Amino acid sequence: MNNATEFNFHGWTLSEAIDALMAYDGGATDSGIRDNAMKTAVRDYLQSLDQDSFRRTLAYIARDMLTDDAIDRGYGLAEVVRLAEWIDEINVFQ
Numbered sequence: 001m002n003n004a005t006e007f008n009f010h011g012w013t014l015s016e017a018i019d020a021l022m023a024y025d026g027g028a029t030d031s032g033i034r035d036n037a038m039k040t041a042v043r044d045y046l047q048s049l050d051q052d053s054f055r056r057t058l059a060y061i062a063r064d065m066l067t068d069d070a071i072d073r074g075y076g077l078a079e080v081v082r083l084a085e086w087i088d089e090i091n092v093f094q
Contacts, residue, residue, distance in 0.1 A: 009041045015061050017042050022086045039090060046092045058087070 007014035021039050024032025049057060062083060065075045087093075 007042070007045045009038050012038065014042065014045065014057070015064055018061060018083070018086070022082060025086060025089070026082065043090050043092055046087070058083070 007017070009017055012020070017033075017038050020033035021035070021042065022032070024034045026032070046054060046057070062080045064070060065079045065083070066077070070076075
């Protein structure tokens with residue numbers, strides 16, 4: 001089961017929240033979302049996962065960025081790298 005489905009912040013899934021927050025933090029202020037409460041909820045959720053669940057959850061999100069549909073929408077390996085960097089930036093590993 002995908003742990004990302006267990007997260008819900010005002011109707012946002014974990015994948016949706018991360019995508020929107022990363023977009024804003026990456027400079028897409030028109031299409032991204034600046035929401036410190038959402039960012040805190042994402043960080044707290046990821047910190048609450050055990051090591052295996054954390055690894056699996058991020059793998060599911062990364063895999064979603066590499067589907068044919070996602071690639072057609074402009075996603076790719078660079079976004080997976082950015083995901084890893086962003087997770088570090090929001091201090092998940094405190």
